[in-house]
Amino acid sequence: MRHRQLRTAALALGVVVLLDVLRVWLPSIITVFGRAAETPAELLGAFALGWFVLALAAPVLVRRLGPHPVGAVAAGVLAATRLALTAAPGGRVQLWLGCAGLLAGLVWLAATAATVSRPVPGLAYGLAVAAVGHALLGTEDLVWRGGVLGWVGSVLLVAAFLAAQLAASPPAGRVALDGGAASEPGGGAGRAAWLLVGPVLLLAGQVALAPAVWDAAAAYWHGSVDLPGLALPPARLAAVPEVAIGLFLAAVLLRPPRPVARLLWPAALVVGAGLFATDRAGWLAPAVLLAAAGLGGCLALVDGPGGPSPSQDLGMAADPGTDGGRRRGFAVVGGMLGFAIGAVAYYAAYDLGYPNGWVPALAALAVAVAAVLAPPLAAAPVRWPVPVWTVLAAMLLTAVGGGLHRPAPAPKPPATPPAAVRVVAYNIRMGFGLDGRLDVDALARAVNGSRPDVVLLSEVDRGWLLNGGHDTLALLAGRLRMPYVFAPAADPVWGDAVLSRFPVRAGRTEPLAAHGAPTGAQALGVTLDLGGRDLAVVATHLQPPPGEGPVAQAGEVAAFATRYAAGRPLVLGGDLNTEPGDPAFAEFTRAGLVDALAAARPLRTSPADEPRSQIDHVFVTPGLSPSGAAAPRGTASDHLPVAVTLALP
Template identity: 60%
Template sequence: MRHRHLGTATLALGLVVLTDVLRVFLPSVITIFGQAASTPAELLGAFALGWFVLALAAPALVVRVGARPVGLAAVLVLGATRLALTAAPGGRTQLWLASAGLLAGLVWLAATAAQVTHPVPGLAFGLTAGTLGHALLGTHDLVWWGRWESWLLSVALVALLLGAAVASARPADASPAVSEQPVAPPARSWLLAGPALLLGGMVALSPAVASTAMSFWYGAAGTALPPLFALAPLGGAVALFVFCTLTPPAGRWRPLPPVLLSAGALLFGYGPPTALSPAMLLGAAGLGGCLALTTVEQGPSTAARRGYAAVGGMLVFAVAAVLYYAAYDIGYPNGSLPAGVAVLVGLVALGGRLRPAAAGTVPSPAAAGSTTAGSTADGRPAWLAAALAALVAFGAAWVHGPWLVATNRDGPPEQVRLVAYNIRMGFGLDGRLDLAALDRAIGPADVVVLSEVDRGWLLNGGHDTLHLLATRLEMPYVFAPAAGALWGDAVLSRWPVRQVQTRALPAVGAPTGAQALGVTVDFSEGVRLAVVSTHLQPPPGTDPVVQARAVAEFATGYADGGPLVVAGDFNTEPGDPAFAALTGAGLLDAFAAVRPLPTSPADDPREQIDHIFVSPDLVATDPVAVPSTASDHLPVAVTLRLPPAAPQ
């Protein structure tokens, strides 16, 4: 029993560290290897998948050398690379460290599968611990902190993993009694590790998705509900996941978990943004139930088969993730992919036969693999574990909830500093999520218009970049999705905002969606400013004139004759048809006096594609493109002098 508990703890801790490395590897592939769309999507996918394919050799290595030495060597490399990533300066060093850590983690997983016959408790506790840890950190990974606390916590995590791995690798005690001997479930328990990591990180157990989901309900600035409820979907999701994992369904209830999981995945893929909350809850309950189903079924299980199942499941993770997110570069429907993985999980979970009880014995729940935590028939430990997980999630919400408060100063301002910035999901040219660098690039501002805002894409590490940056800037935000519910544009304002409106722009064959977001900044005493944020996304090699016309029509109608600013990444240069469509609608180029003003790429600006347009009644001064490599674009800024309030 002691070794079974150690194996469960090692698996859980290892999964947390492996997930940490994945949250660095995935965005590194995009931002460092791919330089964010400058490398063909097919090459990006091949590079990412190559490491998972290479790991298919791990089970044979485990059989030839032995699970314990291979597992110990792999977990040492995994821990070392995890610590090295905390010190990595970004760039190619970060990419290769993350790749080495990923490969080591996959080899460790294969070696662990050869030794641990009942992985579900470890997988469940690892997924839950990783989720709650990410929530407690506000979705800001320790790797990106750049402070001494990140070293302290990272060293503690790796030390716990290495200690548990060394202890569990020692020879086991004498064989336990027959009633305690586990009957090895089929390798499908391990096969679900990768898909569970994918569906959990994509929607069911994602703190960033939870905070985004609530923002669609409690308003633009995130202040209508107390902070305790900022992660309400996550609290319910982790509680359902833990409880359903520890209480396997029986009899006619066995098909229920796959149905719930598929329903959650369909809502995520095809539902409106407000459906994210029920998608999380359904997905978490179904995912936990599917894992639990594999603990009460019987089938052949060898060390090699379990190893191949573990690595094969991670390959499913990689293929599905690449296919899902490549759709935004290549262009094809991807809403069915999460549902397809959910159906696969359900089929695997239901694919075995019930284990017959041995004559004269009643296998304990721990022996059956449902949990090593001593679950009993009345389910009280399962309820307690679920309640504890939910409590931690709500505690994380209290720490990182929407404390942002719109500050309406006394009277209207004499001038307003407005910044427009394509933040590339928060990642700089070095491939690091550097909130401090973004803060410095934005500088003192009253209104900030952001493009390429990521609020939980697993591909980018599952961060709520908007909330992280808004918290640092102490500015409430309005978010409008453009590609799915988690990626789009935003407006941040130190002053209250009213009359939020959005309009989807014509796709004109572009794979990534585009939209226009209009907000009215209320300076009081009848002084208001209409701000429209957009990011034009034309097909490669074409001018976004159709989208520009749609933005001009929306913006002028939204402002209704009042002061207006239209800002963002327009992917068009002065003199192009799209640029002319905006100036032809009566808008003025705020940077006309300082042209040329290149803004991309950030390290060697050559293209003038980030702009601010203003209505004729606004006076724009101090136009500038701020030097910074915190993104692949430069932020652009102007100071606006507002017209006097209209007489009442």
């Protein structure tokens, strides 16, 4: 393998390892340092951005000590922290390991930039490998899995990265560059490509190459008009994941005439990000597909002229301490600072209440402008070290991942109606426990311990980059072997869900007015077939305005629920952010609903380690007789689940 190909492989594998660290670091900032919105957004943002600002010293360090020793040490630290995160018990240890791994990854990027002026092949393949691997794992990282699979996979990944990094280093007495001098033709293009690493990672993780978002988009495509989030297992009717990864790689590898590409790919990327920013669930699939194709095409446009000369491949290029390498180092760290600013700004919107759709839109615009302004390629076409058939291979592996993690099949109605149903309502905090670790097994145990027939979930995440890009709903439903219905609230991949052992006959979701609350809310109604009898179920998560109770939303949900039930037995539950005796709580009793947990009060549910508040509730129509109410203790979320048995009239 030629030296340049080894550097491409090292960069690609390093991107995969760095993305693994980011998928731990980002949620750790929110759940451990941020303590789930208890820490002020300004302090959280300053802490997060500080690590990227600190990394701005990396290019100076690389210039003084040389890129290869700095890169080797940084790669070793990145690999070590990646392995340590698999063993970390969570909490502050996980947070500081994530910070150390992030900083090492940024230093490694700066050192790599000093010797590689053409990062697009390694970046593109790294993003593709990470996305396909995440799809094969059902969006649950090896970092969180542990066990034999987690450790063997993690060790193999880290070993491959370190081996490629070592093999890509030049022999003693030689310096291997992919073009380093500032005066080198195409040096500006190289800096532009490195500067785009941050925005590209943001767009890939948030929209274009996020397998959890792919699956959510596919679910919307085969839902109904009233309930677009209804998953129809076992078949996935919309092949959004396979098409997305295929479009991305094809756009990178297969290059149309430049005048066409310069118009087509930037336009596709901007339109895709714009559709994503509208927060319209029905537009999520076209947003993903357009963004995937546009991102791949824009990367092809900024892929620098021609490549290195034969003498550079033999290791006889200029001194890596030149201004060109240093400028590329500052470019990549500055681009990653842009990634951090975008991620923090997107999250802060849910505390501060401004529209955050502009974050991916601005990132897409930056990449699109760079692609339009990029100089044309050299006359000879640039050859990539991997053949075009990799497009089909990536699509096939993505399809295999979808087959391995297929939703549970729709159940058949029982022969006779049951005498009672067991209902659980649970705010799952996007799957993260009080220790800050994603532990879907612990969530499943917390739910299964009550042996539920129906589960109402709040704070369901189906692909937020800020939480690591996991489809928590599909992962939990798979462990519970229950099909699900999802309804978006804050945006198309964050909301509420109903899981049921009975078939769903119909459903409807209704957005709730914000009334000054920064985070969106909705009411999800589904009709369950109990074997000749219907049960109406409504799941919601009320969002109170700052300093107030969710009185107005409570009234809206109560009115929606009674309309939707239309005289049928009704169950309404979720995180209502109100306590018994509060005005918002009274809105439900005023609508004629009964507190199903009243016999067990006080039944405090938040915070999970020291419950003080009773904010998770279940209400029913008078014909249903509740018994056995409980709030099992555990720390799989920051809330406790509430469970109750309802005897049917």
